[in-house]
Amino acid sequence: MIFVIIAGASVSLSLLVHYLESLNVSAFSITVITAVEYVILIFDATLFVVDLFITGIKAVKEMLK
Structure with a gap:
């Protein structure tokens, strides 16, 4: 949700x-x-992609346990 708020600031600008x-x-x-x-x-877009990547890695590690 925070990424949408930050992108909203960009749209406002x-x-x-x-x-x-x-x-x-x-x-x-x-x-x-x-x-x-x-x-x-x-x-914002870069950090969103990084967050998705890290979350994906954590999810895969959790599934492999």
């Missing part, structure tokens, strides 16, 4: 970027917020 673009905010600010959005989403 995306919506914020679109809103700020309509207000003609500086391009640098838009670029920085977009970069933060991408970093959050990439880390």
